[in-house]
Amino acid sequence: MFRIRFHGRGGQGMKTASRILGSAFFHAGYEVQDAPHYGAERRGAPVSAYVRADRRPIDERGIIRCPDLVVVADESLLAIAARSILAGIDRHSILLIVGHEAAMVWQERLNVPGTVLTLPTDAPRFSGVACAGAAARLVGALGHDAMTEAIGAELAGFGDKAVAEGLTLAEAAWQAMAPHAGCVSEADELPASRHAPPEWIDLPADPVDAATPAIHAGATSAALNTGLWRTLRPVIDHERCNRCWWICSEFCPDSAITVAADGTPQIDYEHCKGCLICVAQCPPHAIRAVPEQGVTP
Ligand code: SF4
Numbered sequence: 001m002f003r004i005r006f007h008g009r010g011g012q013g014m015k016t017a018s019r020i021l022g023s024a025f026f027h028a029g030y031e032v033q034d035a036p037h038y039g040a041e042r043r044g045a046p047v048s049a050y051v052r053a054d055r056r057p058i059d060e061r062g063i064i065r066c067p068d069l070v071v072v073a074d075e076s077l078l079a080i081a082a083r084s085i086l087a088g089i090d091r092h093s094i095l096l097i098v099g100h101e102a103a104m105v106w107q108e109r110l111n112v113p114g115t116v117l118t119l120p121t122d123a124p125r126f127s128g129v130a131c132a133g134a135a136a137r138l139v140g141a142l143g144h145d146a147m148t149e150a151i152g153a154e155l156a157g158f159g160d161k162a163v164a165e166g167l168t169l170a171e172a173a174w175q176a177m178a179p180h181a182g183c184v185s186e187a188d189e190l191p192a193s194r195h196a197p198p199e200w201i202d203l204p205a206d207p208v209d210a211a212t213p214a215i216h217a218g219a220t221s222a223a224l225n226t227g228l229w230r231t232l233r234p235v236i237d238h239e240r241c242n243r244c245w246w247i248c249s250e251f252c253p254d255s256a257i258t259v260a261a262d263g264t265p266q267i268d269y270e271h272c273k274g275c276l277i278c279v280a281q282c283p284p285h286a287i288r289a290v291p292e293q294g295v296t297p
């Protein structure tokens, strides 16, 4: 069985990547599972998706714990979500990182037992399509036609232009991975001992009147304190900030950073959801992530 995990940020198309790869496997005669894994609406926050594909019926369920291939669509994620991205990687696993650092740098930095590959790209809009094209080439069990058919079907609803752009990106990724074509191998059947029991969390039940939300009107997002679900808080070091005035505020997916007339950025913690894109993007590293627990409001 092939077990493939995609990691990216909300909005980068990881669900699309898993659907394209899953469809390509399906049309090649495999039984397939593909599913995204994310929480509440958090554009820019870490999300993942997975694909299982086998010639035999698939009985395995849930998140992939022992991947054959892990694709990371955004190298900045490795600074904030390395634990979940690297989970279960062993000597036979392939880790593909989309970004500009060399594979050797990541191999040393992460000290992972498997092989690390990189895919340079400047195309964030359809990075999910590029990830799917690269994964299809690395898997080796899928032909070029299966990949292009799956992309055409998945993006058809977005129009011919989107399909053409997606095919171009996927083709570039497919070609870039040619030296490593077929390097992903199917792992042996997993023994029961590698299936760790779930870590159950007991949640107290609220009474129905407290647990059932009532929505009385639309357009309430300004009044909604979305910052409540943040676990890490971005904190600006104003000594280090060089008042570039636009990078952090432009990249914030929730417009939670405003810039004063003198170029000083300010974070609206009522609506900052803690995706930490600003931390990854700030050129002089003037924004750091601080655990929310224990921070004085
Ligand atoms: S301020 Fe930073 S951490 Fe908060 S939502 Fe914006 S980009 Fe994400």
Ligand code: SF4
Residues within 6 Å of the ligand: 236, 240, 241, 242, 243, 244, 245, 246, 247, 248, 249, 263, 265, 281, 282, 283, 284, 285, 286, 287
């Ligand atoms: S990106 Fe960094 S340097 Fe630029 S305004 Fe924001 S905090 Fe300051």
